[in-house]
Amino acid sequence: MGFTRETDHGTPPAIATGNNVTLTIDGEQVTLPEGTSIMRAASLTGTAIPKLCATDNIESFGSCRLCLVEVEGRNGYPASCTTPIAEGMVVRTQTGRLKQLRRGVMELYISDHPLDCLTCAANGDCELQDQAGAVGLRDVRYGYDGATNMGQAKDQSNPYFDFDPSKCIVCSRCVRACDEVQGTFALTIEGMGFGSKVAASQDDAFLSSECVSCGACVQACPTASLIEKKVVETGTPDRAVVTTCAYCGVGCTFRAEMRGEELVRMVPWKDGKANRGHSCVKGRFAWGYAQHQDRILNPMIRASVTEPWREVSWGEAIAHTASEFRRIQAQYGTRAVGGITSSRCTNEETFLVQKLIRQGFGNNNVDTCARVCHSPTGYGLKTTFGTSAGTQDFDSVMHADVILVIGANPTDAHPVFGSRMKKRLRQGAKLIVVDPRQIDLVKSPHVEAEHHLPLRPGTNVAVLTAMAHVVVTEKLYDDAFIRTRCDWDEFQDWGDFVSEPARSPEAIEPLTGVPAADLRAAARLYATGGNAAIYYGLGVTEHSQGSSTVMAIANLAMATGNIGREGVGVNPLRGQNNVQGACDMGSFPHEFSGYRHVSDTATREMFESAWGVTLDHEPGLRIPNMLDAATDGTFKALFIQGEDILQSDPNTHHVAAGLAAMECVVVQDLFLNETANYGHVFLPGSTFLEKDGTFTNAERRIQRVRRVMAPLNGHADWEIVQLVANAMGLGWSYAHPSEIMDEIAALTPTFAGVHYDRLDAEGSLQWPANDAAPDGTPTMHIDGFVRGKGKFVVTDYVPTDEKTGPRFPLLLTTGRILSHYNVGAQTRRTANTAWHPEDRLEIHPTDAENRGIKDGDWVSLRSRAGETTLRALITERVAPGVVYTTFHHPDTQANVITTDYSDWATNCPEYKVTAVQVGLSNGPSDWQEDYADHARRSRRIVPVEAAE
Amino acid sequence: MTRVFISRDMASVALGADDVARAFAGAGCDIVRTGSRGLFSIEPLVEVETTDGRVGYGPVTPGDVAAVLGGTHPNRLGDIAALPFFTAQQRFTFARCGIVDPLSLADYAAHRGWIGLEIAHAAEPQAVVDTVKASGLRGRGGAGFPTGIKWQTVLDAPGGTKYIVCNADEGDSGTFADRLLMEGDPFCLIEGMAIAAHAVGASHGYIYIRSEYPFAIATMREAIALSAGRIAPFTLEVRAGAGAYVCGEETALLDSIEGKRGQVRAKPPLPALAGLFGKPTVINNVLSLAAVPFILAEGADAYANVGFGRSRGTMPVQLAGNVKHGGLFEVGFGITLGELVNDIGGGTTSGRPVRAVQVGGPLGAYFPPSMFDLPFDYEAFTQAGGLIGHAGITVFDDSVDMAHMARFAMEFCAVESCGKCTPCRIGSTRGVEIVDRIIAAREIEPVRATANGDTLGKALYSRAPDRIDVSLEAQTVLLRDLCDTMKFGSLCALGGFTPYPVLSALDHFPEDFGAPAPALEAAE
Amino acid sequence: MAIAHDEDGVMSTGDRLIYMANQIARNLASEGTERSIEMVADHIRSFWDPAMRRRIVELAHSRPETFSAIASAAIERVAAA
């Protein structure tokens, strides 16, 4: 693929009214939707009108005055970007007079612009340069001695891009992109007139301003005023590959722009249906880990975790792995081994890992990181609706009138979708936030929640059931929807249950801390405010009652008829890039791909005939059960692809004990992660830039991942799994991931229509994509639920056994932050650490004062499970009695604190509720010191030369 | 106790009216503070109530109390309305100004106040709009757009919430009619807005007044509070500007009310369809809205019968600058510039010959006396390369340097440009620099540099000093080119009309730019 | 009923399985005794690996006092299958 810029039609498409108008542009008759700008109309018909302030992902502005045109019968020269087309209009876009005016404007621009095109980093990739050529500017007659805005200092504070005000043409594209696309409003024009100047916040340095470094301004800038440092350093790109981001579950499409074999920048792709041309600081900029010096490129082996690693050849590593698994199975039984698929790897890779386990290991001991994040979503939505996935696409939010966000923090964890949501909120949709913390959505510039219900951690079910109580007792439910779409008897049982006085907002207020009046108002708004959509995250699932909460959400949506059309629905915001896909691909110990139980004979037979083996019909072990079995001595070997369970899973002591008890732990990863400290075989992994495949995002959207560069470690991850499989005698012969997808499609009814040629042609497909839904399924359950009738499930509130008391009086809840991703393995190896160099403990001023803690003090954080130390951040974002931290840094190991409590149905850990005590501390805990020592010793490597 | 009438208008106060009022109060007089009648050469004016009506004296100082009260003061003017300056006028809009106590509801009602509103309230909105259409009233802010048609658009616009916005950001030098009316007859504007509200279905209105008019802001706020019951359910509030001339541009004004930077919006959408807070909005000048009570009360014909061509009704002309009888002169369209400047205004204060008049504020053209037969009429002025604007006429005597005035026009644009569009943002600064070069060069013609080549690269490097042609001829050509770019390229009238004063100065007074004087001028 | 941890904060496998069975039972209790027994049994059959199921049946015999009535009844059904 060569380097071509995306076509920029200058202004966004018209809002569809269904009406078309016909006009004449430069003698050619064209018919287009009404509301289209003249500029866009011309562009669509192949005429480029000069422009600088217009770009088609922000509203037209009309400031640059290059796009003036002549319209018959009208005075003057209207700007084509701000003038809509009209029936019978006759437009001329290229006349001598227009050329003269445009040249006059350009002459003014260049009179206040540096004379350094040839040495400018944007040379060849600069709209000002292009347009100066386009309007035929030959001379600037204004002289050198006049006033200019040049010579201002560059702002190089942001680690990823520079701001050079001298090159700014004050087109406001950056300001408008920040406002309209990102919704942060971090930029403004300072001053007025000739002195107008782009400023971040109050003319702060970008890094210390309100800027969240999403890159929208840099993308919008038509000159080198805002430019990626990497472009300055490397030069402008010469080719581009469209691929999918490997960070969160939003699944943004990017153009990876390359110069030779070097990645220059990732630019969000306008045609990406998940991100619509937007990005966040992670996907846009934080890809440097792919080339980080910490990457392990050679396979390694060691006999015990106390020895140093020994670099070996691929052949030796693969043979050793295969023989260890065979040996252990021979010694301890078929079920003594298992594997963990990666939610960061592709669908194809995930499918191969679970195939390796089911076909090669002969058991169902496969699990994935969804165990610790959205397994309750799978359980809850399958039970109520019949499908283990969200019901909408992201575009749907633009049709919502009421948005209920519960246990999710989209502006940090799913920032690109968060921006879409904020845009809709600015258009007037109402917001309800149910969260113990005052997340940004509760109140941030231009967005304010109508209701914030700051519940005590662990009381989700009580709050949602009380909302249902209001809906039912105040008769706000959608009778017609329920009668036609759901089981009426089940609804009545459920209705009786939620209507009991004990479940009223007033009755539960002492328990949840949510004022009853607020809860009632929120429930009424949700039920009666028009299209109401629920978005939730791990604040829902990572509880003892995670599955109940998901079902309580589904109940509420069904009761109010908010399912089955645009603008409504139940929408889990999935954590990792491919966690939806990993689940879809059969990564659970009880399910094949497409969520079909292993005990289902017909399904099993289909796989058995395709794979030529007999498959286990019994469910396998979940991750915590594997670790239990390991400590009990019955589980001995684990293949872990792209997960760092030591850091990410709860109760680190439990994980460490389980891993330490195994005889062969195979870790496949980019880096020597924390889990590898307990590993015996290390197989270097490849990054998303180095392989082909697909990811499936939170809206069930299957998108292509394309190889941008050769794998530094020599093999894509799917090839490595194939090597292992073949060393075990499975005889796989995939030449390309597309062949794996063909197999998935053949074996998985919901994926039957998914093939690479279609994905390449259409960009993406949302499953189910099959004969029944040939174009995929943006919105689910339109005419009926997948399971038939929607099922109302009684969701009793069973409090967690994790209780505060005199020893542990505070409740810890954990989460993530914008600049980091999951365990931070990737983002910690980028300049994103500039924003968040360490995990901090958020604590309310009152709680801090009671303990003599000042902002920035080192504090110890203790629970029944363990103890760690970190620095305090005093903030009113958390309520009194609640503390919060992130888990991005292994030095802190927040999961030393979290407990073994987990969701009753899925064992999803209760990360969000841990009783803790906090006190001033002098230094790291004993465990932290011991672990640091172990990690240091465990990372010793004997290079390949010495080993041979 | 003797009742005396003394203006509280900002101009009268600037001339000492407060001190005069205190002196009369000290002498035991009952003081009524009125607005100004609008003739400043007689301010501070004191009118003493007598059995024969009011007897005026002016100008008066605090030391003149006894002489005035004794009837012996040499500046006795008698009945002010009988002075030629006033008898020559047709005071439709300004009928009450200077006569009534601006904050007396009784005075207002006694002088035919609220009649228009009562008639409007009794009629269907469409009938009110029709009356305004029939009057031929055109926007007095400068553009001259028919007011009734604007109202019709708003009336027809779908949507429940609509607004009336009064543009009282009267920033043009040489104009003060809005200020005079708001300080002298605020209820008239309020009544006009209330009529507009009824006509289009608006329930709330804003009056955006520039911060340079503190008296008007205070008077309007007080008048709104006093008349709230009279205009209910319609409500009104005053918003004060913050020193940005460009906020007189209607879309910038709307953004300013919304709490934003006062930058000009692109049109469409028209404010009539998507104006304040995105809602259909009537935005009219003070004088347009203040003309409406008369039109409703006296009938459309009474208004339309006065005027010239398509310019109907009266125009409150403001005579300003170096003029002997400066003030507010409301008269039907059609009067000539010469009549206004020489006959009504009486020529210059300085006694020197008139050399130029600028009509329509800082964006208006300069006219030489040779063009004084121009009739006051929107179309005639447009044809003559100028504009009526807000009908301010600033008179200059023969000491004026027109190159300096052209420079000032560019400088003013540079100071007040909102910075949004390129021709205005950069062009105004370049304009100042060009005129500076012309002024520097008009006595010493420099050696012309040569320029050749035709590549973009040359354009980028052409700002090296030896490549610039700084000759008078080249700079004058450049100035004209710049004016062309600004006039046809700018987003709003600030950048678009700044070329009017510049080009008119260049055209009519070339000798100030180092070129020969035009033959016509020489002949006079 | 809280989880018993050893000094490292790690619960024994047996204790964990008992806790899980009881927790499932508690969460399904509001369905009514008969329905909930069947649902608990079904849940264990669907999601627990055979070794875990064997172990819980053994535990139900060796430590019956640690199980709730619903959990006990459900495990009996699992054992019978």
Added chain:
Amino acid sequence: MDLDEATALISTWTEREGRRRDLLMPLLHALQEAAGHIDDSWVEAIASAFNLSRADVHGVLTFYHDYRRQPAGRHIVKLCRAESCQSRGGAAIEAAATERLGVAMGETRRDGQVTLEPVYCLGLCAIGPNALVDGRPVARIDMAALDRIAAEVAA
């Protein structure tokens, strides 16, 4: 006025008048009237009151000529520079004023006694040159009037 006082004023004011964005400029006027200027350090509190970004407020604050980000002198003389006053000798008065008051146009005298600022039209266009001296209008300014103003601002 320190930050705490400004924050208190902002909260009292917004409680009375409301928190809609369109009230931003009225609040800025109120702050400036109370404090003489609007300090950059108050912007965060202002932004928070209206649910705006600091950038939003900064953009507005720096757009309008009226808003001061630094304290002015004890006296403020605003002298009109517009055409009507120029036609009546304004340029000469401006030059004389800078000399007589000892401060350049647009600046505050080093002793903090007086700030001299341009204003473009006060609507007193037939009786110029005009000024606002601490808010009081003064017309027909001549050398004698400048002397009086200079004496006034010396106090």
